[in-house]
Amino acid sequence: MAATINSLQERQDQPKEYPVLWWTKWFGETIEEGRVINFCGLPYTCRFTLDRTKYDEAKVIIVHASSFEPNDVPNLRDVKSGKKALVLNTAEAPQDYMINSKWTDIFTHLWSYEFTADFVHTYFISGRGPGTFINSILAKPMYTIQEKNIFRKDLAPVAWIVSSCKAKNGRHIYINQLLKYIKVDIYGKCMKNKDWPVHPDGREYTDLEVVGQYKFYLSIENSNCDDYVTEKLDRPYAVGVVPILDGPKDYSRFIPTNHSSLRLDDFATPKQLALRINQLDQDDRAYMRYLDYKDSESLLSPKLLETWDPPQGTWGPDGSGSRCGVCKLAHDMAEGTYEYNPKKVIGPDTTCYFKKWVYISWVAEFYWWMIVLAVLGIFAAITVAIVCSKSYRARRSFQALKYNLTPSRWREKRMADGSRITEEYLLLASKTD
Template sequence: MSDAKKEYPIVWWTKWFNEDQYEGVMTDDCGLPYNCRHTLNRSKYNEAKVIVFHETDWNPKDLPPLQDVHESKKAWVQNTGKLCVSEWPQPLMYQQKYNSLFTYLFNYHFGSDFIMSYFTSGRSSPRALINLVSRPPLHTLQEKNQFRKHGFHEQDSKPLAPVAWIVSNCKAKNGRHFMANQLKKYIDVDIYGHCMPNRKWPKKKDGVADMADEELVSHYKFYLAIENSNCEDYVTEKFEKPLAVGTVPVVDGPDDYSRFTPSKKSIIKYDDHGSPERLAQYLKVLDNDDKSYQEYLAFRTNRTVDNTDKNGHVIIDSPATFNQDYKERLLPWFIDNWDIDETGFPNKTTTQWLSKDGGERTSRAKYGMQWGPDGKGARCALCRVARDLTEGDAVIDPSKRLTIDTTCKFRKFYHVSWVIAFHHYWALFTLVVTLTLLFVLLTRAGRGCVKTLILRVLKVLKSVTRRKQHDYFELQQESEC
């Protein structure tokens, strides 16, 4: 019996950020001879082989029968996205007691079973990563130099800093805000958002509507694409913003950005400089050297009459803005990860390009990546597993269980100055000293303690003085003899 058009259920035991995000979602565009339907309807539990849980909606008091997991009747899938897996303090879900109940991982990590990065693969969508990095910068370097002197436009004449940062989370576990505060001492940084803002959000030329995020970023030479967690493969939309508009990203996140880097000279890594001061010095050099700065944009498509309008603005959704010769401009490893067509297969690049990339790189095949590392690709791979488990073409391996992600670095930027590293203790020390002074100055007992202490110090000094005088007298007598 053919399984063409057959539909397999995938049950979400939890909501997704407290929303019915996946209710009724169909997986029917994967090039597979069957479909899958995502549902929160628990009445489908007995029929489904795959049960999905979302990290922040997990409740250990509301679980399906654990016996089904122990007997390998059901495969639990852990879905994460906003936080890296071992963010501290760990959500209850990631305590190993519960982590070991899961068979599959569905998140941003390229080693997960169902890879769902923050980007779009392929080339059919204008928002596909290959297309974003290919189109010309929305503003020329000459325009950016003018913005540095005169601001966004006539209504906002305050000069722009060379660096911009949009940030809303002031409590990032890696302490990125400490690094940014240090960086500001050595180079101007315009900060927008709810955390540490030093510049008002700009308006469009009409003076009414706010600028969109990407429009704002496009006016700057550099943008701080600093993740809130330092975990392997954890690269988010913070990185996409500058890439989409032709601003050079200053990045900090995972140690290895090679999966996401379109060219060898396309990003500036904080770790390559090691301190806010040295990073600022390098950015200043590029800010004052147009030729060196342009090297970070050399992989992008040039402006032509076909990809700009009559006012010289880039037509961002036009295929003419995409890099038609991208295979010659972009790194082979980048293409291998992101150039995947709608049928779920690479655009004839894997064999051709991996041979040029060296043995140190790992191909898509290691992870079984038939589809792109995005939301659609993850759902397609999940659908295939659901079907294979249901039809008996695959079995649940009882020895395959998730473990805690150990790739993350905690409190990375707490070392940038000793005051920052010990700021909690410094505050406590200041409080103790202040209270002591108040006690001494405002109470009789305090003044008595100070008086007693002074008298004891004077007594000790007097005793030391007498001893020294005695020693000197004896030494003088010996010399006379």
């Protein structure tokens, strides 16, 4: 009896747990299954699940944007009536999933990199300590300027690690122009001109070990949307390298000072950017001023600290903080304390600047081989057409000569033969009837 009472007491002492249903997988993965949200300082917890049999119990339903299917959505009557909250989750720029605005309207909440979202989940970790964005910014440079100058004997002043030549903003087209005026060591699957380095013991260098050897790093996003900044920025700051930026118009939440990076937008042409890089490459004192923020936390911008070092008891704009916000929503929905707003609409991100660097002349230079192939294809098609036409005319002339007729008389004969055959066919058809 005592054991039963103790067991009941233990269950009563445990915080209440609320289910949150992931309607879809996350990029095809089940990593959210069973995730327990118990780190938020709340008197309750939440558990994520992909088990749709928990639909009735769960008040918050999450759909990952890349897995969204219009013919596979929860009961929208439950959403419109306020019984369920339907959350759109995405860490990608809009053109990577492009949900039609007709369908974004069905969602009640947005979980995204956007700072205007209901639950903000950036590519960085807030707070202090290992792995946090501020810790990366304040970390000592991996190499001194003297060591970097030695590396420069074998390396370009600029490095770029890139995975794809399919960026919608055409960043690769810009870099192709930049290469006319300055050397860039490119690693990865787009415009690669440098092999990934390996340690003497056979171990591959880490991303940070590669980037740390350089003076500059191209932190260029594949999309130009407000707040869309990825780990490409964390790499150079973590190892004391000057990032060359292109992404959102406003980087104030992400840069330690206004003199800690270069921006593509600040230079009228790639040539002007290359000139500035060369100046800093040859002037150690001027270059090191871009790393002054490493010397003292007091130099960091107030907006950066406000964003990434939130006050005690508040959640930051990262994975943990966004999940805590979702958990609170699940509690409020279940307990009836959430005020549903039927007029609230989740629309697509309209801040994106598509095809930013896609200039016709630049595209022609980058894809010159495709243009050559297209021209050759057109030429081949025209040649085939001409040959076929000449062959047809030659065949007609030969047949005319065979019957000792001029070309005009041969045409008349063919027409007469055609009429005769048609008449014979009609006569045969009438007899058959």
